[in-house]
Amino acid sequence: MAFTNVQDFREVARRKIPRSIFEYGDGGSYDEMTLRANRRDLESLRLSQRVMVDMSRRSIKTRIVGSDVSLPLIIAPTGLGGLFYADGEIHGARAAENAGIPFCLSTMSICSIEDVRAAVKTPFWFQLYVMRDRGFTRSLVERAVAAKCSALVLTVDLQVGGQRHRDIKNGLSIPPRLTFANAFDIASKPRWALGVLAGRRRSFGNLEGAPAAEEGLASLAHWVGGQFDPSLTWDDVDWVRSIWPGKLVIKGLLDERDAREAVERGADAIVVSNHGGRQLDGASSSIAALPAIADAVGGATEVLFDGGVRSGQDVLKALALGAKACMIGRAYLYALASGGQRRVEEMLGILGKELDTSMALTGVHDVKTVSPETLLRRSDGSLVGHDH
Numbered sequence: 001m002a003f004t005n006v007q008d009f010r011e012v013a014r015r016k017i018p019r020s021i022f023e024y025g026d027g028g029s030y031d032e033m034t035l036r037a038n039r040r041d042l043e044s045l046r047l048s049q050r051v052m053v054d055m056s057r058r059s060i061k062t063r064i065v066g067s068d069v070s071l072p073l074i075i076a077p078t079g080l081g082g083l084f085y086a087d088g089e090i091h092g093a094r095a096a097e098n099a100g101i102p103f104c105l106s107t108m109s110i111c112s113i114e115d116v117r118a119a120v121k122t123p124f125w126f127q128l129y130v131m132r133d134r135g136f137t138r139s140l141v142e143r144a145v146a147a148k149c150s151a152l153v154l155t156v157d158l159q160v161g162g163q164r165h166r167d168i169k170n171g172l173s174i175p176p177r178l179t180f181a182n183a184f185d186i187a188s189k190p191r192w193a194l195g196v197l198a199g200r201r202r203s204f205g206n207l208e209g210a211p212a213a214e215e216g217l218a219s220l221a222h223w224v225g226g227q228f229d230p231s232l233t234w235d236d237v238d239w240v241r242s243i244w245p246g247k248l249v250i251k252g253l254l255d256e257r258d259a260r261e262a263v264e265r266g267a268d269a270i271v272v273s274n275h276g277g278r279q280l281d282g283a284s285s286s287i288a289a290l291p292a293i294a295d296a297v298g299g300a301t302e303v304l305f306d307g308g309v310r311s312g313q314d315v316l317k318a319l320a321l322g323a324k325a326c327m328i329g330r331a332y333l334y335a336l337a338s339g340g341q342r343r344v345e346e347m348l349g350i351l352g353k354e355l356d357t358s359m360a361l362t363g364v365h366d367v368k369t370v371s372p373e374t375l376l377r378r379s380d381g382s383l384v385g386h387d388h
């Protein structure tokens with residue numbers, strides 16, 4: 001089958017991996033209102049068509065936190081990538097390296113920082129959760145320094161975990177287990193079973209050195225559950241800033257007051273994000289939150305965006321509202337599950353082409369110069385399709 005858009009990868013992913021893993025990736029928290037709003041609000045925006053401008057020379061290259069990239073995308077940190085495809089994070093990092101964009105490894109990845117470091121030449125980003133065990137958190141940062149990670153992404157929107165009903169109903173477990181309930185499902189995905197279930201890496205790669213890991217996987221899972229720290233404050237960001245010498249990206253902001261605070265605490269970039277609709281259900285879509293945040297801090301820090309990006313047209317819309325680049329979570333996971341590195345590269349190629357074509361049709365030569373005029377507005381200046 002020819003893959004022509006992100007939806008194609010999603011459909012293939014659904015067929016190739018067990019339902020519990022697909023739904024873990026695809027779903028959001030509670031009633032999934034924010035998950036849907038991310039898509040709905042992006043879809044409702046309208047691009048402004050312009051014609052008869054010489055469009056023969058175009059560029060989608062830009063710079064993100066000090067590095068040249070071949071298109072304004074970053075692979076978002078996603079936990080458990082290696083359950084979507086055997087050694088998934090290595091595949092993702094290699095695909096990103098070949099495509100010339102940053103790969104961000106999650107704290108909750110299956111492949112470890114060192115696994116990914118050994119697999120690529122280009123520096124990757126590392127996403128950090130500040131855990132209750134600050135000593136262990138510090139050791140993660142030190143490992144990211146040792147691996148020469150080019151940015152640390154501090155995720156600040158998960159100090160308490162939003163509930164995903166489907167994960168509970170599906171009995172999602174780490175590492176995945178063959179049970180009576182999922183036996184039929186797994187038996188119908190033999191390639192996945194052979195790669196992931198029979199593979200070497202099936203649990204949290206970065207947490208192998210964690211205190212509880214010595215006592216076995218059951219206690220590791222318990223330890224992870226207890227590590228999210230509801231007492232986190234901006235002072236913890238200062239602490240991270242003090243132990244991380246490189247670029248700091250703060251991810252998970254929807255409010256301009258928080259964005260201003262992040263800038264004051266020394267963020268080199270921020271990510272406007274609602275964690276892909278997986279945390280506060282009922283929160284604003286990320287795209288609706290973007291313009292006010294970009295206005296408030298766009299001059300002082302780099303504004304990155306994620307939530308619902310499924311096409312190059314979506315990327316163009318986010319850039320028009322003030323983002324410098326977009327992170328992609330699910331688009332990446334669908335491609336990864338469909339066939340590893342090769343499919344992720346293919347998907348990135350599709351998004352790049354869609355962006356390039358849409359720029360040509362909106363009269364934009366250079367992705368660095370996308371402006372608010374790329375979006376259609378009403379005569380009173382408000383955005384078409386945008387209710388904010």
Ligand SMILES: Cc1cc2nc3c(=O)[nH]c(=O)nc-3n(C[C@H](O)[C@H](O)[C@H](O)COP(=O)(O)O)c2cc1C
Nearest residue numbers: 025076077078079106155275276306307308329330
């Ligand atoms: C399966 C899955 C796991 C995720 N795990 C993490 C994580 O470990 N750390 C993090 O900062 N964000 C995590 N996220 C959020 C993504 O980084 C990103 O914000 C979100 O996926 C963007 O929305 P999109 O999937 O619509 O592109 C995860 C998202 C998904 C779908």
